[in-house]
Amino acid sequence: MMSLNHPSTVHWVSSTTSPEFTHLSYALTHSTVIALDAEWKPVLKNNPSHIEYVKSTPTIDTKTKKHTFPIVSLLQIACFSSTNDQNISSSNESLVFLLDLSTINLLSVYGLLKEVFISPYVIKLGFKFKQDLIYLSSTFSVSGCNNGFDKIEPYLDITSIYYHLYLKQSRSKAPKQNKSLATICKEVLGISLSKELQCSDWSQRPLTVEQLTYAAKDAYCLLEIFSVFVAMVEKEGDSPSDDGNVWSSNLDCGLKHIFEMPSYGEKFVVTKYGEASDIIRATLSESIQEMSTEDISDSLKSSSITNELDRLLLNIARKYGDKIVLKESDKTPKMSKKKVKKNSTTTMIAKDRHFEDVDNWQSTPPWDLSMGGDGCPKFLCDVMVEGLAKQLRCVGIDAAIPYSRKPETRELIDQSCKENRVLLTRDAKIMRHGYLFRNQIYRVKSLLKNEQLLEIIETFQLEISEDRLMSRCTKCNGIFIHKPLSSEEAVEAAKGFQVIPNCLFNKNLEFWQCMDCHQLYWEGTQYHNAVQKFIDICKLDK
Template identity: 20%
Template structure:
């Protein structure tokens, strides 16, 4: 057939079916309605493949005429089953069938794949008909799809055939973005670095236009794009899209200069508001952060000067001299001001700004550090770090306040936050750990001691405020600098978040603070640390050093005092809360215990406790430098969590006796606390990676779509194999492993009570496959009311009536009442159900 064969010719070829194929399709439909993916269906398919003159053509005709070809993304449809079985069968018969797979048949298969919305079926067709071996054959058909405005189909076909260099971004990537279908285009961009750079450059140039809409309309007319969505290509959403692409593909920030300038301008607007309107940034911090945000970029320097002209012309003049901006580039208003001023003293503007920024603020309005500044120790050397660890090991210290500081990510580029300071406050002293200095000087074993003796010390209660963010940055910093594998759950063991305690006390116990807040009432359960301190101590914190360059060394004295106060004030606030709880009759021990979910941490308020060593010893062992032989684990030794897209995999694992949790779409991922079994926990997903990573440290993403391939991929990731054939199965419905046996005679009596069982054809595919039927009752309300050991209904309606006469023994789940029998569900996966001995 000619490569330019039209779709009409292809449809004509499929219209005339021979009697053999037509009869077989009718028979296949009947068998499918009765058995679905069972053994009879597979046997019938293989028989047809054997007798067909050219199975490659017959299979295409069959799936096009099968019910369910146009049902969208239904993966358990009849066409998918036909193609799966043919793919498996043809691989075994490859040497005998290769001469039948001609070029014209591949073009027919390509047209069938394009018509199919089911991505799994489309990939199966491409793989089975070996289209990747003749990729260039499909360039023209894909361009035809582009001309017809079918950008999505063209992009998906190019990805499946790995045709990246053959197409330009204007062919379908840009049209898809203009139609707000970037996720489709993203899969194409994954295959070619050059396309990634070109797309970002194109969008960044569009962002840099004075009138984005005019340029957008011109591009739409030039590329003849229909159904565009112009709302998502305005400046702000367009900038977010560019940043998303740059971050996803780890592109250099130099590829999008217009975006970086826009982001820096936003930072300057933020700093101007904080300094001149809110007056919450002091002069030193303002100078540091402006230099950080502007850098040496002349465009941003002029933008800053123009903004300052509206609030303080003397400050604008100071920065023009600091940046050494040529006078011919000065704004007109600044030139006029310079001519009218005879004195150009830079100290004048600074004094003016300092006075205006801090006007109306008195030292007495803020809560001050109650200890002497001499009691603040900066830990920046291995010697002082070792002394700090010795102090922490002191059993007399049972509570500390902790906080962290890091440099805000302002200016050009983007990067993850890196910890600069980690503060630890005792009742008498505050230790400020200089993380950059210690990272370069303190050896890794010393950091291991820090993790086990301080972070993992369950006897030491550590107070924080929104502590999860601090711990996450600490974990990332130490993981990169010292290659330490630190479970986040391990770090949260003995931390009490005062923000969570505050909300719980106010909302659940009607807790009253001794003072009211200027920002909210005393009953408020929202606000920052400064609000909490005002409610407890009657004064707010001075946060004017919050936005500082914490990586700059040496630190300013005001920065050191600020960092120390942030940690020490947590101890003061907690003492006030405990005192007020006692006076209001609130059991603070129970509240803390419920928040931390660990009795050992809450009961420390009353008595000393034994330190649980399992988590600490496990972590220390994991990070030990000694090489030890690792025992290979069996699949049955693992505990598996799967999302709903891997439901079929979960059923197969349960047949093999593997403890498997299958999350439904509405389920919240269960929190698995660190325990002796946490090492064997593994989490797998296909589409919910970001959601699951909020709960679990490591999440594996399975890329395969076929059930057998998914299980094989999982086994390879775990470096293990399936348990023996005689391993007892778990309940396929509830995952329980306890069953009781029911003889054939008793089961027959139970089944007979359900006399009104509807035939399988009346149920949908999903209901037939998984057995989700409603409980049936007779006229007296009995039906299948026989109960299991745990008083659950025995679900006899899931047993086909004919099976009761064939099987001598049945197994009933003690938890949910589901019924199984030896080798039940055989043919739907690797093995059938194996009952207890």
Template identity: 25%
Template sequence: MFPRGRGRAAVSQYVARQTTRPGKNISIHDNNCCKTISLNLGLDSDDLAFFEELKKMYNMVKRSPPVVSKLEQYFGACADPYEQTLRLLNNCQDFFNAKNKSLPIFIAEEFRHWSRSRRDRIAHLLVPQIKLDAFKLITKQNFQGLTKLVFDSYEMAQHPHVFVDCLRCLIENKQYKEACQYATMLNLHGEFGVDDFLVPLVLQDKLYSVDEFLAGSPRHQVELVQFLDSALSQMSVGDTMNPYIEEKGIPDVKYDKVHSKPWKKLVTRFAKMFKLPADLTPNLNKKRNEGALKFLIHKRFTENTFSDESWKEMVQEAVGDDESLQKEVVQLVAQYGEFREALWWARHYDVDKSGWPYGVRLLDENKLEEAVQASPLVDDWDSEPANKIEYHKLRLADDRVVLVDTADKFRGVVDTGFQNADLVGIDCEWKPSFGSQLNELALMQISTRESVFVLDVVNLAGRESRSWETLGRDLFNNCDILKLGFSLTSDFHMIQHALPELNFSNARAGFLDLCSLWKHLDKFPKVVLPNEVQGGGPSLSTLVQACLGRPLDKSEQFSNWENRPLRQSQVLYAALDAYCLIEVYDVLKRCCEHADCPFYEICDSLLTSERAAKKKPKKTSGKKRQHREDDVAQPPGPHAAPVQADELKVVCDTMLQGLGKNLRRCGIDTAILENHQDHQQCVKYHATEHRYILTRKGPFKTLSGRVPSGHCLKIVSDDVDEQLQEVLDYYRVSVTKDHVLSRCQVCNGKSFTEMPQSTMLALYDGATAAPPRYVPACYYEDESTGFTSDEDFDEDAPGHSSTAAPTSTDVGSRQTRFGATIKVDQIPRPVILKYDAFYVCDDCGKVYYDGSHYGRLLNGRLQGIVH
């Protein structure tokens, strides 16, 4: 197993052990020994005449019966068809630039078909030397389709060790990608260690080949994750890995990835992809918990959005048994001047007094122990402030909130709880996750007008299958009961994963998302909600305040929902989140009725939008029916495991420009065709930049036929938010907070320069001598599309963009380090005076700043998408 050492020493020990592993045939090759082919690849006069005739016929009629018959007759007349096929391939003009419908592919495909049907008669010709010559020839070109055909026809995987020396020669020549691909195709996993080509490919950010190799070797999955995790044991990943890079002489290293934050994402990615246990990544776990602790303390002492109980349980969840984190929580709490609380934690974890902050030791020496024990958490917000917020309360008696945590209670609720219901509210709760562990559904609340049933999923999941099936049939898949929710996507995913017995229909029969309804009602200016709310974003709390006058108290939201028994405050919080959906629905209906707005028609359109495509088409003429039958079906997606948003590259057709902007907001590398460009340009983007194509129904048939299966996605929905979800689901994309707004929305760039306010003022004053124009107050928030610097409270985060560099701008030239003009004139002077820091896109000069847009995205359009 991998040594659990520290940092650079652990990496060095691992490399030393791998390179001296007994039984490995490690030899030094020159540049030609694995490229020299023993076979004469020239064609004699008769063969050349045949080949010229074959080319003419193929250029005229392509893959037609006469061409196939002519080639098969030639194979049958050859003394050694294996040798002769290699000669034909080598003499094709486009052999080194083969494509799907080129002559080399045709020859290779026909030979594979012909040789399989006659294997018994020609198998004796398939000697190791001809396999080796075939390998050396086919690896001179890079089209994987042709390579796989030859590997298959010459049965190379049956004698893979013939090629080990060739692969080692590729490694010594730094051709890591090719060595990895061929080792995967030949199932030679056992011949190589992780440092032969896996770690170099990771450092070069060529993860696709790594993923394919690891899929066939659990041993390498473990060893690579342990190797990468060891580099997190020190403060700087670069200090640990740079000596390794120099020692191995690895070229083309992506040094922007050799930092703590992207390195942690990388380790997390592999651990999740291959479902590895958490104990394999001790350093990642520690880093995660450190970041989580800082996040919790910020929420407690800066945002004041924690109840005492939630604060305690979440800190203990993050700190665990780690003594260094136990000391750190005391230090961090004391930094906020909360010495009483810091003393409580010091005693709770029995931290050695030598590590106590001065203020905590002073408090202890003043003999205030009784006061501390009587009130361990003394905070400013525990007193009654003059402007205390009044929150919306549950308007049901306590006995109408039913915690369903036993089998008997569950059966009773399923049998009688929803007999007369035609309207319910549904919400879910799960424990926040800071590390690589997946979130698990803990509670599901179902509210009627008379009662709220809080289902304890932790205790009931996997039990009472018949009751879950009944609940699915009678409620979830019952179109006669209207089911309300808010931003339902994440709840749907959690429910379907945790409760398969529900047989939850993908049609989501009878579900109305109040968030979608709220957005839709913006199209009707006459519909005015009872209360005006400033800011807050499109959250449920904001909608409740707009409809019912007071916001929701979210102090219990960030709780450990898996702890049992549940606190009464948790149960009431969960119940209100479901019951308020019904209250909001009633208010929205009344407002629409007062404005003479067709409320039920709007709701019905939102309910049926996902089912509309599944309705049977009306009968029409035979010509039109034939056109629908000729439509190309969407093949399965190309990814077997989730991919990170910054690993996906796409190009959007001209009809999907709005989707392209949304994808950029998620941190996805997105090219967007302009209105004047033909959709065939998508194919060029795919060929040159390896981008997946996103298009609509019209061009899909043409474009999908020109790229591999799954590399072209037909977008079905007309709604931009639903289009985004289609892309994320099809390509299995995982979006985190680090990805959001990490790319320029104008040019797709990912490199930014951070500039202080003083530099921006100097640029602004130099750019225009005109007096500052009048700007409405609301302009600032509407135009702010900037980053945030505290989204995860990680010590490695200089700002939302991890690639933001310190300013080195020449104020006189007003240009970025890449030569783009800084568009400072697009930012009003009052905005510059409002913010301390700005971020300039190095590629196009667009200026961004810390505004509310980031929070609005997370709580609105990207709610339920960002993990």
């Protein structure tokens, strides 16, 4: 049985003379499947109502006054090899590489990437990667790399893979609406993939630990989704192999592991030039750096069709594979033409004052005793700040989410009024509705969850204490049964919906159960790490 190794480290590649680049070069030329993603600095739209970041919009060069594509500053590559080559993967090695395009010599990596992109022996995975490829091609082109990249083949889009899985499981027509990567990840893997950092500034250096973790997850989850698809294909009998599960995804120690690792940010590897590397011998480093385009191509060929898994992947590439081909028209930036409504000066001033009032909280919250409330802070987080809801729950604050996944503005207002909650949002459109109450809504300014949490604590003068940390269910916002459960009681309570690992029974742990959704919790390593995390964030130890 073969499975994807979860990455214990993530390699930051910023120089062609570093051991990390050697490792990347070797992995790319000896892998059967790679997952690709790219990040760039989003366009900043500054208008009177709010500051908005738009990810995929051409910009205007201040010198030439011409439209240009955004410059890709980070390329994420997750590699999988079907061989047992210890140079590529082992229990201690990572398969995720973050290629810093803002500092590395693009001419030195152009040939390697181009050969891998068109190699018939390497399956390339992506999520709607054509837009990324356009920007990536433009980034390399302006740096003197010929015409950039024109093609990726064979290519499998995760959206197409999802539809194949969906049709097999539901035996119905494919859903009409396009699914986001976060939605696909949730449905296929059962993992929540946060996208809140998608529009952060990827051109800044150094990147934050949160940005690095986000980037690594985005690429690695594509491999995990693909592994589920491969298992389905093999089960359906499309595989030339009869040996059983050649590729199976162990989700308990795979993607879930890196999503829950509290010290994941400490695992990033940045080796300075001249440091000793145990990854690959120095002789291998020299040979790879001296490889010509023909050498790279030969290396790619030599690693192909070596075992049954290779034949299975080749079969999948032939049957389900596609390609991305860029036309000349794709390489020309186009600005969308939007009609701009003319507003009178009076109207604009009024809107400015309205947004200023909403942004700067000066009202009495609806839970205040003087307003007839019970004195307990309550919030409603819309879909744009849904991650903030979990943060607030972790520090013991009542934070609900909308009843429906795509609520109308009127529904959000009704729910917040009915439950005496302050609506938290980053959606400027909600602010334009004249029937909003001043003490019923607040626009969150921060982008990162930890910063959002501190902003809400400071703005609403919330009292956070250590004994209230992890006192609410992070899944449904319910509160815990006050009496802790024994191991026997926990097993009985978990029957039918939750599995308790056997390793917990020898540790004499106490269990708690949510009174609403009946989810069980226990004071394990993850619990203590979470408590310490929020002690540090909220500075409770001072």
